[in-house]
Amino acid sequence: MKKESLVIVGNGMAPGRMLEHLLDNNLSYDITIFNAEPRVNYNRLMLSPVLSGEKTYEDIITHDDDWYKKNDINLHKAEPIASISTENKTVTSKNGKVVSYDKLVIATGSSPIIIPLPGHQLDGVMTYRDLDDVDRMLTVAAASRASKEPLKAVVIGGGLLGLEAAAGLAEQGMQVTVLHLMDTLMEKQLDPSASWLLSEAFKHRDVAVLTNADTEKIVDRGDGAVSGVILKDGRKIPADIVVMAVGIRPSTTLAKDSGIEVERGIVVDDQMQTNILDVYALGECVQHRDTCYGLVAPLFEMAKTLADNLCGTESSYTGSVTATRLKVNGIDLYSAGDFNDGADRQEIVLRDASAGVYKRLVLKDNKLIGAVLYGEASDGPWFFDLLKKDADISEFRETLIFGQAYQGGAQLNPSEAVAALTDDSEICGCNGICKGTIVSAIESGHTTLDAVRAQTKASSSCGTCTGLVEQILTWKLGDEYEAAAITPVCGCTHYGHDEVRHLIRAKSLRTIPQVMQELEWKTSCGCAKCRPALNYYLVCEYPADYKDDYQSRFINERVHANIQKDGTYSIVPRMWGGQTSSKQLRAIADVVDKFRIPTVKVTGGQRIDMLGIQKEDLVPIWRDLGEAGFVSGHAYAKGLRTVKTCVGTDWCRFGTQDSTGLGVRIEKFMWGSWTPAKVKMAVSGCPRNCSEATCKDVGVICVDSGFEVHYAGAAGLDIKGTQVLGHANTEDEALEIIVAVVQMYREQGHYLERMYKWSSRVGHEEIKQQIMENKDKRKRYFDRFVASQKIAQVDPWTERVAGKDRHEFMPLTVVSPAKVTHLEVVR
Amino acid sequence: MTEQRIKWLELGAFDDIPKLGSRRIELDKMKIGLFRTASDKIFAIEDKCPHLGGPLSEGIVHDNCVTCPLHNWVISLESGEAQGADKGCVRSFPIKIANHRIFLGVSKLHEESA
Numbered sequence A: 001m002k003k004e005s006l007v008i009v010g011n012g013m014a015p016g017r018m019l020e021h022l023l024d025n026n027l028s029y030d031i032t033i034f035n036a037e038p039r040v041n042y043n044r045l046m047l048s049p050v051l052s053g054e055k056t057y058e059d060i061i062t063h064d065d066d067w068y069k070k071n072d073i074n075l076h077k078a079e080p081i082a083s084i085s086t087e088n089k090t091v092t093s094k095n096g097k098v099v100s101y102d103k104l105v106i107a108t109g110s111s112p113i114i115i116p117l118p119g120h121q122l123d124g125v126m127t128y129r130d131l132d133d134v135d136r137m138l139t140v141a142a143a144s145r146a147s148k149e150p151l152k153a154v155v156i157g158g159g160l161l162g163l164e165a166a167a168g169l170a171e172q173g174m175q176v177t178v179l180h181l182m183d184t185l186m187e188k189q190l191d192p193s194a195s196w197l198l199s200e201a202f203k204h205r206d207v208a209v210l211t212n213a214d215t216e217k218i219v220d221r222g223d224g225a226v227s228g229v230i231l232k233d234g235r236k237i238p239a240d241i242v243v244m245a246v247g248i249r250p251s252t253t254l255a256k257d258s259g260i261e262v263e264r265g266i267v268v269d270d271q272m273q274t275n276i277l278d279v280y281a282l283g284e285c286v287q288h289r290d291t292c293y294g295l296v297a298p299l300f301e302m303a304k305t306l307a308d309n310l311c312g313t314e315s316s317y318t319g320s321v322t323a324t325r326l327k328v329n330g331i332d333l334y335s336a337g338d339f340n341d342g343a344d345r346q347e348i349v350l351r352d353a354s355a356g357v358y359k360r361l362v363l364k365d366n367k368l369i370g371a372v373l374y375g376e377a378s379d380g381p382w383f384f385d386l387l388k389k390d391a392d393i394s395e396f397r398e399t400l401i402f403g404q405a406y407q408g409g410a411q412l413n414p415s416e417a418v419a420a421l422t423d424d425s426e427i428c429g430c431n432g433i434c435k436g437t438i439v440s441a442i443e444s445g446h447t448t449l450d451a452v453r454a455q456t457k458a459s460s461s462c463g464t465c466t467g468l469v470e471q472i473l474t475w476k477l478g479d480e481y482e483a484a485a486i487t488p489v490c491g492c493t494h495y496g497h498d499e500v501r502h503l504i505r506a507k508s509l510r511t512i513p514q515v516m517q518e519l520e521w522k523t524s525c526g527c528a529k530c531r532p533a534l535n536y537y538l539v540c541e542y543p544a545d546y547k548d549d550y551q552s553r554f555i556n557e558r559v560h561a562n563i564q565k566d567g568t569y570s571i572v573p574r575m576w577g578g579q580t581s582s583k584q585l586r587a588i589a590d591v592v593d594k595f596r597i598p599t600v601k602v603t604g605g606q607r608i609d610m611l612g613i614q615k616e617d618l619v620p621i622w623r624d625l626g627e628a629g630f631v632s633g634h635a636y637a638k639g640l641r642t643v644k645t646c647v648g649t650d651w652c653r654f655g656t657q658d659s660t661g662l663g664v665r666i667e668k669f670m671w672g673s674w675t676p677a678k679v680k681m682a683v684s685g686c687p688r689n690c691s692e693a694t695c696k697d698v699g700v701i702c703v704d705s706g707f708e709v710h711y712a713g714a715a716g717l718d719i720k721g722t723q724v725l726g727h728a729n730t731e732d733e734a735l736e737i738i739v740a741v742v743q744m745y746r747e748q749g750h751y752l753e754r755m756y757k758w759s760s761r762v763g764h765e766e767i768k769q770q771i772m773e774n775k776d777k778r779k780r781y782f783d784r785f786v787a788s789q790k791i792a793q794v795d796p797w798t799e800r801v802a803g804k805d806r807h808e809f810m811p812l813t814v815v816s817p818a819k820v821t822h823l824e825v826v827r
Numbered sequence B: 001m002t003e004q005r006i007k008w009l010e011l012g013a014f015d016d017i018p019k020l021g022s023r024r025i026e027l028d029k030m031k032i033g034l035f036r037t038a039s040d041k042i043f044a045i046e047d048k049c050p051h052l053g054g055p056l057s058e059g060i061v062h063d064n065c066v067t068c069p070l071h072n073w074v075i076s077l078e079s080g081e082a083q084g085a086d087k088g089c090v091r092s093f094p095i096k097i098a099n100h101r102i103f104l105g106v107s108k109l110h111e112e113s114a
């Protein structure tokens, strides 16, 4: 009997595996393969080692010419199929060869996505998919080594492929920059902590990683070759080659043109059959149960199923969970399954900051459902196995995270982060005391906090480093030392606010994920308590470079208005020092009418509040107000709110100084600044104190001889009269004192701690000493404030009128009742 | 509800929702919040806090939860249940992602010819 004919289109890894299964089963088909690539089958995964020079093409061949000959398989190389006739059951190649089939397998894989940026056709723009691409890169790398200066490569895309390409090119001596559109690398496979570790590792091998980098165009050198790229934000990066590794798209054109059902990929059922009888599809070109895969493990499972079915053994493929491992020398990274956390899930996080290890397991119903491992990933396959088997782990849950080989109970040490600090890291900023000094004090017998304090002066001033000094004591003395309890920032950490602030400084931590990793946060992405606090500490520490973490801000600070109980908003424009004018009042009256604002009220802060505004109206209202010269009054900010004034010498018969003018001057100098909690100020023209300056965070009482500066008052939850900080002879001096004390508070205050609470914690005498007696110190506080104001005084309303964060102000979609007559949402 | 009766209503692109952020959709008279977690899961729940009706889509997203902006109840995005000592539940809805687009599962959808 004549053998049935099996035709395979595409000779990639998936059909390669299927053929092995078919041959194992001794099934006799007349097999013909057409492949677009001019070569035999090779292990595509190993292209990266070929690129980095660890392997050659010969090393990665899986089936050579002899193998096809021996097994009587007819392989047509460099012969792409151009069309399929499912009616006549034939395929036609580009060169006109026609072959008929009984069974057809389409395994065309996928092709790299090329973003159609201006310049994408230039010479030197490449993708990373097959051996030809690697050869192209290696040619440039050779030229790079031959030239005086290394050539430059830009890799667009910080996913698996992009990073492997970048590492390979760097290994070949090129100067590499990775551009990634998102905030963090490999965001699909990794949580932010692991992403951060990964980008650090790349920086250490001199690969520059730019995140939030949206490429606008690729630049022509003038002769049709690439010379660099330009990002949407204007940054220019020179490049001799540009590798696009932004993702893959299933290659489906052939199937689609032949009338086979295609959505994102070629649609197949659990037997890998398409909608047409005897036509199967396999590999990355396939869409199975709504999923397209981009890794080999699922494709190998599909290959087994299809081979079985072609042999007449009924078999089903039901989908796969996937695991990823980055194949870059020296970087150990593994991720598998679902690593979301949630109500019905628990997570186990292990962070070893000094060893750069981060492991996170997600459990549900005593079963492992996800794992991310960084730094030490040898247990990846073991975890993956538990995950796939749905194994019950309750028996060994306590020790699960330590991995398969875990023997005995290695205890995690909470003062590990302190232990890892070098001897010259500064612990006490006020007195300039380093860790080494404290350690030697302890070693020479000073074993209590007071003794260390007396001996070294550490923590004897503002006291915010007390917790750290205690951690060092605990680390040196172990159980012998009983530390006073530290109140942690929240349930996600055992560190208190002071420790976190100090460690951010001592270890120069620069992002939230970095802080969470280095300080061994117990949760993966924090909570609504710690995230805003960390965000504040980082803004305060690095005012010029830190990129504010928008999603760690409370809604009011994101939309620059105050949310009300019914979900509408209120807005309060600035009225400098509480002064207004007919023009301003008219503009307010106009927007109130135009936008039908239900309530207008004079606030306790000497300005006007408009309440009950729909979110969608905020931006148009700000546009109108902005035209009248208004800016945001920051009525929502952890920052400078109001500076109330009285009429002072301008009008009042008792006025001693220009209290209104000074109030306006302070407000114009300090608006836009962020502080741990809100800051309210007032200036009164005489001790009658009509602007209530003596219950404000900072208040000024004008007197004949100058200005009395008060601080640390409140009239909210607690009522506290201010304390006198000192006397100033001139307005300039008063301003310097005010700014300096606010800056000191900014640098030391715990997030959400009002100024009066900070001052009672740190001590009035200490503050007075630093601000009034130590003039150099005061000047330095003042200068630091001024430096950070350079970037702070941008009106957020104007920015939003110009289009910033537009998504925040409108719903994603409104499905109108006109279009949908009756509709019920599924539970 | 059986799988077959679900219709999928396209809402927008996956990237329209910022990581650890949310967007609101309005469906007839109902408001629904769509949330994206750190690990890029999308959830849909009614945009109405079980406490006093606060707009959950304005809250801070962490883990698979959102903290209500009005009085800080923490609501699970998966189950819609209030966490901790607070008691209450909002409706949650099925979501499907395909082609980088987000779809909401609805039933009995009769679209009038356009």
Ligand code: SRM
Residues within 6 Å of the ligand: A562, A563, A564, A570, A571, A572, A601, A602, A603, A604, A605, A606, A607, A608, A609, A635, A641, A642, A680, A695, A713, A714, A715, A716, A717, A718, A754
């Ligand atoms: C509008 C206003 C009341 C008014 O109609 O006059 C007001 C309204 C609110 N105050 Fe106030 N406070 C207002 C002046 C005050 C004052 C008086 C002052 O500033 O001279 C105080 C006492 C002084 C003080 O702060 O020490 C005051 C002490 C508070 C407190 C208690 C703070 C504390 O630490 O003790 C809160 C609660 C908080 O911040 O946590 C608060 C919180 C609030 C919030 C923001 C509640 C909230 O979180 O949603 C209110 C919503 C404002 C809005 O527009 O939606 N408000 N609030 C005043 C706006 C002033 C402005 O122009 O910006």
Ligand SMILES: Cc1cc2nc3c(=O)[nH]c(=O)nc-3n(C[C@H](O)[C@H](O)[C@H](O)COP(=O)(O)OP(=O)(O)OC[C@H]3O[C@@H](n4cnc5c(N)ncnc54)[C@H](O)[C@@H]3O)c2cc1C
Residues within 6 Å of the ligand: A009, A010, A011, A012, A013, A014, A015, A034, A035, A036, A037, A044, A045, A046, A047, A048, A079, A080, A081, A082, A107, A108, A109, A110, A128, A129, A130, A161, A164, A251, A254, A282, A283, A284, A285, A293, A294, A295, A296, A297, A299, A325, A327
């Ligand atoms: C650099 C790199 C590293 C990778 N690393 C990993 C990894 O670490 N782990 C992992 O799991 N996966 C990895 N992958 C993905 C993995 O290689 C793919 O999932 C797998 O190779 C897909 O197999 P396939 O058979 O479906 O398609 P392919 O291997 O792409 O084969 C498809 C073949 O079909 C040919 N073809 C297309 N159209 C036609 C036509 N009309 N006629 C004839 N022939 C045609 C193509 O030329 C191609 O040779 C990596 C991929 C790359 C590029």
Ligand code: SF4
Residues within 6 Å of the ligand: A646, A647, A648, A652, A653, A654, A655, A656, A684, A685, A686, A687, A688, A689, A690, A691
């Ligand atoms: S405080 Fe009040 S006060 Fe002093 S001068 Fe004034 S009016 Fe006059």
Ligand code: FES
Residues within 6 Å of the ligand: B049, B050, B051, B052, B053, B054, B068, B069, B070, B071, B072, B073
């Ligand atoms: S309305 Fe949500 S917590 Fe009160």
